[in-house]
Amino acid sequence: xxxxxxxEGPVTLSEEAFLTINCTxxxxxxxxxxxxxxxxxxxxxxxxxxxxxDDKGSNKGFEATYRKETTSFHLEKGSVQVSDSxxxxxxxxxxxxxxxxxxxxTGTRLLVSP
Amino acid sequence: xPEVTQTPSHQVTQMGQEVxxxxxxxxxxxxxxxxxxxxxxxxxxxxxxxxxxxSEKSEIFDDQFSVERPDGSNFxxxxxxxxxxxxxxxxxxxxQEQGPTEAFFGQGTRLTVx
Numbered sequence: 001x002x003x004x005x006x007x008e009g010p011v012t013l014s015e016e017a018f019l020t021i022n023c024t025x026x027x028x029x030x031x032x033x034x035x036x037x038x039x040x041x042x043x044x045x046x047x048x049x050x051x052x053x054d055d056k057g058s059n060k061g062f063e064a065t066y067r068k069e070t071t072s073f074h075l076e077k078g079s080v081q082v083s084d085s086x087x088x089x090x091x092x093x094x095x096x097x098x099x100x101x102x103x104x105x106t107g108t109r110l111l112v113s114p
Numbered sequence: 115x116p117e118v119t120q121t122p123s124h125q126v127t128q129m130g131q132e133v134x135x136x137x138x139x140x141x142x143x144x145x146x147x148x149x150x151x152x153x154x155x156x157x158x159x160x161x162x163x164x165x166x167x168x169s170e171k172s173e174i175f176d177d178q179f180s181v182e183r184p185d186g187s188n189f190x191x192x193x194x195x196x197x198x199x200x201x202x203x204x205x206x207x208x209x210q211e212q213g214p215t216e217a218f219f220g221q222g223t224r225l226t227v228x
Contacts, residue, residue, distance in 0.1 A: 036219070043118065044157075044205060044219035089157060100170050101147070102217060104157035 002027040002094045006105035009087075013080055013112050021075040021108045023064075023090035031094035033057075033066050033073040034102065038087045047075075047088070080112045116140045120206050120220035127196055127227055135191045135223045137206030146189045147207040147217065148181065150174075157205065163189065196227045 007022040025031065035047040035057070048057030053068035062077045073090060090105040119138045127133050139146050148160040161171040163181055180192045189208075193200055203224050209217040 034216075041221070043120075043221035044207075046216045046218075049216065091157075100145075100162045101159040101172075102149075102157075103159070104149075106154075106156045107151075 002031065002092060002103045004090050004092055004103055004105040006090050006108050009109040011108060011110045013110070015082055015112055015114050016079045019077040019080045019110065021088055021110070023073045023075065023105060025071050025073065025092050027092055027094040029095040031092040034091045034093070035062070035064055035075050036089040036091060038089065044089065082112045082114055085110055085112045118206055118208055118218050118220035120223050122223060123221065124224045125226070127225070129198060129227055130195050133193050133196055133225065135204050135225070137189045137220055138187055139189055139206065139208030140218055143208035143210050145209045145211065146183070148191045149205040149207065150202040151205070152202045198227050201225055201227045
């Protein structure tokens, strides 16, 4: 079945450092890919998405490119802020499920210190 | 901005008791979902609901679980006889349509079974 693998956390960075959180997926066909973020005490919020190969999703300085050849959707940000501290979830919605359910990774906690 | 609201934020219950987790999805959304996250594990799909019936469910969603949309605004998840392993964060989500579109999540209900 479809699955998502994320790098384990926590990822600890200083403010203004470069961020990469790796995400790879297994799915048949062409799933849609998402990054969700969960700030402390809040629900999951969509951060960005890409629906086809080579698409780049971007939002709030974060970017991820849908790489079909490497089945990856790594999240990057050039300069993190303390306010980016949160848990980041990679997810896919695939053709196998009729595009109904999201399949999530385990989440990666990001801690940014001043 | 419209949001998905879940109540309560935290519920403690004794093993064997029934619990009902409540959600108010975004008003013009048609598809509704429950997910759960056991501490330290992946966010897992439980069930999707459309047109007043279950459209997909996972193998986790056994006879102990049920969902209902009793009044056109609330969307509930009932666990009939809770077990210790039901302890998790439960997320409700809704989306306007099926397909590779954004699902909006609530802030979650933390269920602790003792």
